[in-house]
Amino acid sequence: MDVILLGGLWLTGDAWDAVAQEVSARGHRAVPVTLPGQGDGNDAATLEDQIASAVAAVDATDGKALVIGHSAACTLAWLAADRRPEKVSAVGLIGGFPSSDGAAYADFFEPVDGQMAFPGWPAFEGPDSADLDEATRAEMEAAMVAVPVGVSRGIVQYADQRRSAVPVTLICPEFGPDDAKEWVASGDVPELAAATTLDYVDIDSGHWPMTSAPTELATIIADLADRHTAAP
Numbered sequence: 668m669d670v671i672l673l674g675g676l677w678l679t680g681d682a683w684d685a686v687a688q689e690v691s692a693r694g695h696r697a698v699p700v701t702l703p704g705q706g707d708g709n710d711a712a713t714l715e716d717q718i719a720s721a722v723a724a725v726d727a728t729d730g731k732a733l734v735i736g737h738s739a740a741c742t743l744a745w746l747a748a749d750r751r752p753e754k755v756s757a758v759g760l761i762g763g764f765p766s767s768d769g770a771a772y773a774d775f776f777e778p779v780d781g782q783m784a785f786p787g788w789p790a791f792e793g794p795d796s797a798d799l800d801e802a803t804r805a806e807m808e809a810a811m812v813a814v815p816v817g818v819s820r821g822i823v824q825y826a827d828q829r830r831s832a833v834p835v836t837l838i839c840p841e842f843g844p845d846d847a848k849e850w851v852a853s854g855d856v857p858e859l860a861a862a863t864t865l866d867y868v869d870i871d872s873g874h875w876p877m878t879s880a881p882t883e884l885a886t887i888i889a890d891l892a893d894r895h896t897a898a899p
């Protein structure tokens with residue numbers, strides 16, 4: 668199965684290298700996507716550009732694809748399912764949740780000159796980054812790219828209710844499955860509350876398991892691909 672890998676804010680497609688290699692070793696085709704504005708030099712990229720890139724990756728697959736989104740890109744993965752429900756076999760969400768219709772995509776930090784840069788590690792102290800040593804943090808930060816305001820402040824718009832029938836697995840890094848179940852049940856995540864099939868998988872890591880726990884993350888993703896390849 669083709670596995671589309673969509674990274675969160677500030678990450679380029681290279682962030683998936685270790686995971687992609689191990690997913691491919693399990694017999695699946697890993698497709699890390701370098702999103703517009705996140706590694707391609709397009710400072711004027713918009714959320715619609717990123718959606719188009721994710722959808723193009725889905726359209727390029729043979730048969731159906733497993734779409735994996737990380738952090739803010741959990742919304743992007745869900746938007747890909749919304750645009751192509753007949754082509755997406757399942758969605759995996761790592762450390763994040765799909766935004767609601769009409770909400771801003773990822774307007775978390777104040778942009779400067781039209782770009783929302785990584786704000787520094789103090790903003791992520793605690794469970795998010797506790798598994799990253801100083802050298803790893805420095806290496807990650809050096810590779811991060813600012814996100815255009817056209818992406819971060821883009822408005823999420825869904826169009827096809829069939830997305831709710833696409834199976835979803837929430838991969839829980841810095842929070843646990845019980846926490847996530849409570850948030851969904853309380854109505855905080857209406858898109859997942861409406862999902863017909865919603866599973867939870869725990870992973871012992873911080874917010875960036877593709878860096879701190881790539882083997883464990885690749886195993887979870889490959890297992891999902893196995894399951895949904897075999898599904899009718």
